[in-house]
Amino acid sequence: MAIPELHKVATTRSLVRFAGAVGDWYELHYDREAAEHAGLSDVILQGYLKKAFLAEAVVNWAGSPQRLRRLSASYRGVDMPARDWAHRSFTVRGTVTRVWEENGEKLVEVSLEGVDQTGAVTTPGKAVVALG
Amino acid sequence: MIAEPHDVISAADRALVGVETEPGYHLIEAGAVKRFCEAVGLDDPIYVDAAAAHAAGYPERPIPAAFWPAIQVPGSELRRPELGGFGTRNMNAGTEFDYLKPAYVGQTLACTARIADIRERSGRAGYMVITVLEYTWRDEAGDVVTQARLTGVRL
16 A cells, blocks of 8 residues: 655755754765765755654655654665756655554554655655554 | 884773764754655655644654764763774765654653764774764653664774
8 A cells, every 4th residue: 555655856055954953964965066076966955854844745645744653765776966057866765564462552664765756765764654 | 114003092982872862953844844855755645734644643744764963962072982083984874764653743842862882893895993872852742752873993
């Protein structure tokens, strides 16, 4: 069973806002020359920003952030922000892969995929949600 | 042929496992949560509007599930293993959050960190050392609210 897809577009403003919001000043997320010096063609999204997108998708489906029991993400590929000259996006897809009971709660495992505008899975993840 | 390194994890490195830092105290501020929501495009009002939170059945604005990196600072420095200077790059192999107890705007949470595991691995990609950092947030009652495990690979 698939959860509803979530389509997000991050701009360089998003990356700067996120850097300030979490206090992560790593240059690869907002300093283009530093990113190019590191061999990248543009600045890249923070891993925790992509994880926030995964969280939003599964919390939308679960109905409450307090239904989440576990959320994991791995950072397989980089994502870059949308530009006027480069349309980029991040879409979260998810599928229920397991249902079980534990400590009196009905738990569901959701396999998540953060996918870039080319369809490449850059950010696989997994969530455990308590349904009741 | 360059010899594969092995056994770079020293006894001093292994002694770091399980040693917890001092707690860093974080007041969960409404403004900080609002800035986070704006940054990630999270527009559900329950996180920023107390009336909306109450209407949805919460006693106070709940913390967004991905907010924890904003308060991921312990009270003292977490010493990292030296690994004999091995390796030329670090890779982030993923993060895992466990949510144990609800938490809300206005609470003060204590953040501690520790090395949970250090292990070496030899495989197709060569020799690598995997270090797992664990961050724990506790509420005013001392209950664990959230735990995060961060896996780093040095190769």
